[in-house]
Amino acid sequence: MSDNPEHTPRALDGRAPDVLRPGGWVPMRQYDEDDAVDFAIVGTGAGGGTLACKLAEYGFSVVALDAGPYWRPLDDFASDEHHQAKLYWTDERIVDGDNPLQLGANNSGKSVGGSTVHFAMVSLRFRPEWFKARSKLGYGVDWPLDWREMWRYYAEVENALKISGPVNYPWGPKRPRYPYRAHEVNAAGLVLAEGAEALGIAWSPTPLATVSAPRGRSPPCVYRGMCVIGCSTNAKQSVLITWLPRALKAGAEIRDLAMVGRVEHDKSGRVTGVRYHRRGRWRFQRAKNVVVAGYSIETPRLLLNSASSRYPDGLANSSGLVGKNLMVQANQAVWGIMEREIRAYKGPPSLAITEHWNYTDTGKDFFGGYAYMSQGPLPLVWSGVESSERGLWGQPLIDEMERYNHQVGLKIVGELMPQERNRVTLADERDQYGLPISRVTYSYCDNDKRLIAHSLAFMRQALEAAGATEIWDETDDTCHLNGTARMGDDPKTSVVNADCRSWDIPNLWICDGSVFPTVGGVNPSLTIQAIACRTADRIKALAARNEL
């Protein structure tokens, strides 16, 4: 097929796909490879896509490259879990450590728009104290950011994505009203609500990046529940359909199926552009600044792969911290059976949430916090959980799947600690582009294990209180990636400063989930986008002062 976006780039010849119309196109400005653009951005996900938009709107020339395809959701997305695996980053990677991570579907995307194309849309703000975790709560490290400033950028992102959220959010300092109203809570969410009310803790409809009323060409969500395999109606406000169309309109160029293998630098040590693979050969895009935004595995991999005689340990790595302090989030669950029909797959998977244990510091034997949410696993994923976690196979698995419509679960997003031993390094094996692949090493620490145990026990009580029976624990799951290029105030203990600018090379920036010093107990994408908006404002300010 000539129009298979997995094989042939679509953003060519002065046009890019119109993601909001079947078969549509929009004009796209293009830059010459030999013209040094103001910014070459590697990755178009929550970090890179947002930054590309903001910088282009501020008048900078921007080329954003992504290794993934440029989808038109209305044309390209099937209601088929298996087929939609095409959205995941499934290139070769090696995992090890005491608790090797399962990489792919649940933590990395490979698409223009990044992981947000198949993310679950949960859009939460950090608890303010987390930005000063060390000084306020006694664990991890402090961020170089102030929560009050972040509060403004959160509002900007919430408005850009028209987040649908509750009229009053029960936790944390006052926040402006969510631009759209919360979605109706499905039966699975109501089970969470009943459990929470029985245990006397607050719950809320989850703030989600999928619209509850029409927005432009996005129809309101129709509750098909296929969100994590890619929304085929465009109700989901992913980076692909929000920031990137804006970026194109503002004059950014987006290059799909463009895998960056190396960031080059000159003799003075400043970066000069990116070497990337597209349409069958290696190319070079000159740039005055390079932003790496490939997420917490590909970002350190690219920096390490760009090692040179001048930077033998990789770029921006004088601290030795590139690749270190990789953090996932705990994603354990309790599952049970309700007598009444639940049909948890209906609607976005996490329609109800409690952040109780993010905002309560007593009654805990661990540092950090967790949120838990209602769940709506699709059938294939669910049969996978049943077989791998409970060892069901053959007739017992078939019998259990008969009860799919009655199963219900609660799952945490839990804060795990930054540890230097959890890291991304380079392996000897090479991938399809001939680049060394990454080795991802991960082990829980004792605090992590205590947090998980606490959450499982608590969620079990909640599920019991809501009337579920046959309750069992899913103990082995993680989600989200963060860290590996942390931000900080000190070049010795961090890779970038608060502006996401690398300490070592002034025209090299990192703007994605990698810069998190700690993860908190909420899903990260809203914070990543807020940081990108802040970074854009900082870059604009620095440029005005001629300090780029």
Added chain:
Amino acid sequence: MTRADPTLDLIANAALAGAAVLLVARPRLIARVARSPLLPTTRDVAVAAARLIAPPAPPPLHWRVAKVRELARLVGKYSPARLRSTRDIVKKAARRLNGSTALLAFLVLADSAVEHYRGSFANRAMYTPLAIAALTLAGSVFGLADARPNRHAVRDGIYAVAAVTGLAGLCFHAYNILKRPGGLSWLNLFYAAPIGAPFALTLAGLLGRGAERVRDVLPRRRPTILGMPAGRTLAAVSAVGLAGTVGEAGLLHFRGAFQDPAMVLPVTVPPVAAALLGAAALRPTLKTNRLARRWLKLTALLGMGGVGFHIFGVARNMGGWRNWSQNVLNGPPLPAPPSFTGLALAGLAALSLIEDETDA
């Protein structure tokens, strides 16, 4: 509130089933109950309220002057030309009231059919508003076609049942909201049974009864309701109805995040009309009446225009009108906006009665 209470459910269902059986088995009894103007308590309250809002008595005049004035008034009032014009105005108003009752009943029928179908008629009681609204509609069409001036016991009875059914529906919807986790919360107000919807049936019933009362006057008398001039009572009812409808539109448009600027119209135009109509009910003056008339007409137009907006709103759902069977259920309700039209027309009818009353 955490769980649905099965006992409560049972009681509510039994009560409704009882009412339904009674309706079919003992229509006479129902009619007799219905013939007493609304229910005694409601009536007492209404009379008291009416007395409260009645304008204060004018200062006493010298008895001679008063006599002469009274004589002049009577001569004017009972002059054949005046009588004829009053008769015409009253007849027209009665027909208009019949018309708005028919419109409201039709809207309730359409809306409850769509919404309760969407709710899979999970509870048998959900058929009730369909049946009663259909009866009310039939009664009003009959009323329109009926050239005889007298009120009609069956129509009157149907309207009373409609008014009471609307109130029962209100209780059902309130119960539906309160039984969910979160109880009285924004979420439940948005997505549980719409709290204001059944009220439309009550309004249809009240206006229908108003129409009956208005047409049923001797040629020499002006209609009254609950001891008040009919025009003013009906204006008050329509104003309250408009206000309630504004509340409902406001709630649902807030749920829709006022994503289209036109969504502000129903919370800006009709409130003005309702306020002016209310003012006309309390203290009719030439100026208020004229203003009220203008805003009511605008509101009536807006109600019809709203259908157009809602048709467009349905189109903005996934699959648009090609996927009508889903989107008519999911999109903005098509029968909702003309409630404004129905109430505005009733308000206009009430105004013409008021004008006739005041220049008497």
